[in-house]
Amino acid sequence: MNRIGVLLVDDEPLIRSGLRAILDSEPDIVVVGEAADGAEVPGQVRRARPDVVLMDVRMPAVDGIRATEHLLSAVDGSLKVLVVTTFENDDHVYDALRAGASGFLLKRAGPEQIVAAVRTVAAGESLLFPAAIRRLAARHAHTASGLDDAGLSGREAEVLRLMATGLSNGEIAQHLFLGVQTVKTHVGNVLAKLGARDRTQAVIRAFESGFIPPPEP
Structure with missing residues (x-):
């Protein structure tokens, strides 16, 4: 069985050790490395070749936003970044998502949620909290061009x-009475037409452009 390799990036050793204990207890997940700052991430990725990076947003030297930007601009699309934050309404989270992170995870999440999140992004899905992202996106509404073109x-x-x-994809397939492969094809077309790296960036573009209306105040 191929296990999901995870790199833990957080400046607090206690957080890293807690995450390691949770993830290493799963038969299909293994922690392949740790870093205490974003500056250490490129070297750790080259050495450990993780599938998923759990990236703290706020770190003293190189924060999670810059680390995500640099990392994802230098690697192929198979590496996934899941940012970890204390507050879901943190604009730093939104910046990391715009930089290419596949989703975010709250530090108060329970073990089952953490494990599920890693598996979700490793499978190529995005981990979205629609209400939170929609609120964050409302602050940046219309900063992207419309989607008509x-x-x-x-x-x-x-x-x-x-x-x-x-x-x-499976839930969309059920909702639209389509096959999962057909939905995957539609999702791929959406990403290509929007020039989006992944589902998260496509959704952010939809919110920012006004394609999906902002939430009621």
Whole structure:
């Protein structure tokens, strides 16, 4: 069985040891390395070749935003970054998501949620908290151009709206009475047309452009 390799990045040793204990207890997950600052991440990634990086947002020297930007600009799309934060309404989280992180995880999350989050992003899905991301995106509304020129088909637009609610490919397939592979094709087309690295960036673009209206105040 191929196990999911995880790199832990946090400046607090106690946080790292707690995460390691939780993740190493799972048969399909193994912690392959640790880093105390974003500056250490590139070297650790080259050495350990993780599948998922659990990245603290706030660190003293190189924070999680800059570390995510540098890391994902230098590696292929198979590496996933999951940012870890104390507050879900933290603008630093939003910046990390815009930089290419696949989702975020609250530090108060329980062991089952942490394990599920790692498995979700490792499988290529995004870990979205739609209400929180929508609130954050509302602060940046209309900073992206509209999607009219993206050339989305009616079905692709429908899939994008469902992606923004946090549904997985399987859940979208059930909702639209389509096959999962068909949904994957639509998602791939949406990402290509929006020039998005992944589902998270596509959803952020949808919110910022006004394609999906901001939440009621």
